[in-house]
Amino acid sequence: MIVVVIRTVLMYATLIVAMRLMGKRQLGDLQPTELAVTIMLSDIAVIPLQEPGAPILSGIAPIALLVGLELLMSCIMLKAPRLARVITGNPVVVIRNGRPIWSALRRLRMTVEDLVDGLRELGYFDIEDIETGIVETNGKISVYLKAGKQPMTIGDLQPTVPPRPMSCVVLTDGELNQFGLSLCGWEPEKVWQVLKAENVSPKQVMLMTADSNGAYRIIRKEENQ
Amino acid sequence: MKRIYISIVLLLAIIGTCIGAVIFLSYQTETLIREMDKLSDDFDPEDPKAFLPQTEEVIEHFRERTIVFPLFIRQNTLMEIEAELEILPALLEKGEPKDFVASLSRCQTRLETQLRLEMPLLQNIF
Incomplete structure (x- = not known):
């Protein structure tokens, strides 16, 4: 198995170098390291399926290794921009x-x-x-x-455009959306207070959106049906 | 930052498994080869049937010691060695000592070759 693992590391490095040499035309939407992993994963995953006699670890170990290497490379590239430039190139x-x-x-x-x-x-x-x-x-x-x-924007027509906060989903099908709440800075208690003031129970709400200015919109299930 | 820990854990787990697998394979294979050596040394062509229990013991040990080998090495190779070992009692019963020794020797060589192929040597990698 160790031979397979060493070979995987060598092939990974070789593929990255090959991708860099071939240039950006070959890459599509992926970075060289991502494309190398994608190419290798698709073939490695098939080996244990096509050859029942092959040890299952000869498929799992290289996949885990490639995932580990890819994660490590992305972390290293984040910390070392020079290395990132060597591997991914420059625009x-x-x-x-x-x-x-x-x-x-x-x-x-x-x-x-x-x-x-x-x-x-x-x-x-x-x-x-x-x-x-x-x-x-x-x-x-x-x-x-x-x-x-360039396409015309509102900014081209008005010298100053007042900021418009993003509207976030805070409640769907009676369930709080924690991500939406954190985005617009609302607390769950505020949602319940608003619902109480509007005389709506959470189960009746299909969708509730809110923004950081305190504006909100409630779409009841009945309204949509 | 979590990613770096996941990657380090994954890589360490793989390195650990690989080293563990090599140590395990070496230990088990060398033990089996020693047992076969002993059987080969003790073997008396004049009285082959007397070595039937010892031969069956070697076959049993082979099965026990190689039970997790298919995780690391190809199953076909193991099955070939096991098939070769399984004919040893029949050879003893028929009284064919030369074939018995030759078969035993083939099994040992195959095990040694298999172990050598699993070692991280340059000729195996390239």
């Missing part, structure tokens, strides 16, 4: 002021067609509209549009 600016940067594309082994395809998938059909385009470490393209091409 690369590929468009500046509506012009593709040829040297950056060549470094990523991307063609202009690949870049234009990626932009079209994001809904941008004219490269001229883009102020800055970046290929992220997971291979995704992020764009920042030129000022005249």
Whole structure:
């Protein structure tokens, strides 16, 4: 079993290096370490199923090891940004002021067609509209549009927009939602007080939302039926 | 921060299991090989049937000691060795001492090979 474990560590390291060498095009939405684990897990899990004679630990041990390594790597990368950069790479600016940067594309082994395809998938059909385009470490393209091409927001119409707190679910089907309560800073007692004031029992409530300003909305089960 | 503890526990558990498995396999395999050696040394071709109880004892010990081996090594190999061991009493009863010694020796070699394959040696890893 120890041989299998050592081989797994070697293959994990080899796959990460291979992913980094192949570049961001191969990554999809995952980081190199995540993709390495995903590729290996899917095959390792099948071994004990396909070969009944193979020891079950030869499947479980590498999976547990890969999960452990992946967790450890993510923690180490969080603490050591330099190592994280070595493993995941850096984002690369590929468009500046509506012009593709040829040297950056060549470094990523991307063609202009690949870049234009990626932009079209994001809904941008004219490269001229883009102020800055970046290929992220997971291979995704992020764009920042030129000022005249950005969608208009409320902030563009009003000089100051009053803050609007987020509405959170605090009660569903008569059950308190602790996460929602903590988000909007409500205590359970406040929920019960509001329900009492509204003359509604918790069981009658299908959904209750609240925000940090104290505003709330109650949807009764009857209202929806 | 919990993640780092989970990962450390997982890795330590795996390392521990691996080291434990190697020590366990070595101890049990070496004990079995010693028992087979003893049987081979004691064996008298003139009176093969006298070694029937000792042979059956070795087979029984093999079964007992290798009961958890399939957790770490391939079941096929173990079954092959067990099948080879199981014909030993028949060989004694038929009075074929040469075949008996050869079969016993094959079992020992297979066990030794299996143990060597489980060791973290460079030739096994690469």
